[in-house]
Amino acid sequence: MNTPPSRDAGGSPLGKSVDYRDTYAPELLFPIARQGKRDEIGIHGDALPFIGEDLWNAYELSWLDARGKPVVALARFRTPASSPNLIESKSLKLYLNSFNQERMPGAEAVRSAIARDLSAAAGAAVAVDVMPLAGRPQRGFAYPGGVCLDDLDIGIERYRPCPDYLRAAGETVSETLYSHLLKSNCPVTGQPDWGMLAVRYTGPVIDRAGLLRYIISFRQHDEFHEQCVERAFCDILARCKPAAMAVWAQYTRRGGLDINPFRATPGADAGQWRGGGGEIRQ
Numbered sequence: 549m550n551t552p553p554s555r556d557a558g559g560s561p562l563g564k565s566v567d568y569r570d571t572y573a574p575e576l577l578f579p580i581a582r583q584g585k586r587d588e589i590g591i592h593g594d595a596l597p598f599i600g601e602d603l604w605n606a607y608e609l610s611w612l613d614a615r616g617k618p619v620v621a622l623a624r625f626r627t628p629a630s631s632p633n634l635i636e637s638k639s640l641k642l643y644l645n646s647f648n649q650e651r652m653p654g655a656e657a658v659r660s661a662i663a664r665d666l667s668a669a670a671g672a673a674v675a676v677d678v679m680p681l682a683g684r685p686q687r688g689f690a691y692p693g694g695v696c697l698d699d700l701d702i703g704i705e706r707y708r709p710c711p712d713y714l715r716a717a718g719e720t721v722s723e724t725l726y727s728h729l730l731k732s733n734c735p736v737t738g739q740p741d742w743g744m745l746a747v748r749y750t751g752p753v754i755d756r757a758g759l760l761r762y763i764i765s766f767r768q769h770d771e772f773h774e775q776c777v778e779r780a781f782c783d784i785l786a787r788c789k790p791a792a793m794a795v796w797a798q799y800t801r802r803g804g805l806d807i808n809p810f811r812a813t814p815g816a817d818a819g820q821w822r823g824g825g826g827e828i829r830q
Contacts, residue, residue, distance in 0.1 A: 568642065570649040574665040578639035581632060585775040589782045598781055600629040600796075600811035602774050604640070608804030609678070611647040611658055621655065621680045623662065629811060631672035634774050640666075641803045655680055692746045694724025697760040704761060707768040709779060713761040714787035716752040724748040725756060727763045730797060735770040743773070743799035745780065751790030759784075773799050777809035785813070 569576065591597065606623040613619055623644075627634070643665070652658050659678040666674040679685035706713075726746035733740055745763050747754070762783070766776060781795040794812035 569646045571646060572650045572661070573646040574643065574661075574668075576639055576643040576646060577665060577669040578636040579633035579669045579671070580636055580772075582634055582774070583632070585771065586778065589779050591778070591782070594630075596630060597785065597813075598629065598778070598811040599814050600809065602627045602629065602634065603808040603810065605801070605806045605808070606640075606644055606804060607801065608641075609644050609647065609658075611650050611652045614651055614653060616651065619652075619655070619680055619682075621658070621678050622685050623659075623679070624677045625662070625666060626675040627666070627670050628672050628674075629774075629778075629809075631670040631674075633669060633671050634772065635666065635669050637805055637807065638803070641805055644804075691744075692724050692726050692748070694726055694746065694748070695756075697725055697727045697756055697763075698729055700757055700760050702757050702760060704764050706761075706765050708765060709769050709783070710762060710765040711783040711787055713758040713765065714754070714784055715758050716754045716788035716790070718753045720751060720791070721753050722750040725754065725759060727760055729760070729764050730766060730776075732766045732773075732776050733768065733770045735772060738770070741773060741799055741802075743797045745777075745795070745797050747780075747784060747793065747795050749784075749788070749790040749793040751788065751793070754784075754788050754790075773797065773807045774809045777811055781811040 586592070604625040604627070606625070609621045609623045610618055644662075647658065652661075655678045659676050662678070663674060663676040666676065724746060725748075726744055728744045730743040730745040731740055732743075747759065762780075766780075769776070771779065777795055777797050781793070784790070784795065785793060790813075792813050792815070794810065796810040797808060799807050
């Protein structure tokens with residue numbers, strides 16, 4: 549697949565007044581190159597230190613059937629972490645809204661169009677599921693099995709990413725640690741993004757207080773969801789040196805979309821990632 553041209557985030561529709569289109573408009577999708585932010589954390593070229601995907605759940609998808617009657621659906625998109633571009637979230641919302649008054653022959657035609665357009669924007673094949681509400685698709689928010697760190701009695705002084713908080717030592721264990729205290733900010737609008745960050749690993753015991761401090765240290769950091777998870781993955785891998793690890797986030801839904809990036813050491817089974825929020829089976 550040919551790599552599509554990416555654009556600077558400052559030229560995206562984020563933070564700007566826009567006229568909403570309600571007929572099919574794939575040109576609304578706004579790709580942003582991943583490489584710029586990856587250069588900041590020492591990832592160069594195609595040799596990625598992780599495998600993974602970005603899972604998007606869309607809760608506001610609708611179109612008209614051949615006779616003009618509305619159909620309402622949920623959708624799920626899986627973009628591989630190896631794609632050269634991510635897709636800016638407001639542009640995706642505007643694109644999905646462009647189906648609102650578009651007559652389509654059925655859900656498969658909608659799925660096929662979305663898969664084609666997202667794949668073209670991302671520069672890699674994007675898997676798409678479209679689930680009309682008449683079929684009663686399950687909705688829900690999955691929590692990981694594991695240990696929640698949020699009740700730890702700690703003090704916090706730094707609110708920019710601080711890898712120095714991370715440390716691990718001792719015997720090899722396998723466990724899942726998570727926190728609901730993740731917050732970062734949109735790099736364009738400055739609006740807060742709220743989420744849960746989970747770390748599943750096999751390796752020396754990660755200091756839990758240090759990991760929680762590290763997660764909280766994103767609180768005043770400006771970066772897209774996908775980039776925050778990649779930064780966390782690289783920092784934990786470098787400082788704690790697990791033999792195997794998966795890092796994923798469940799971000800709170802905004803504008804009918806939630807974004808759940810997942811990154812893992814090569815060899816992990818991404819098929820174990822399940823549920824709307826990205827739960828990994830124990």
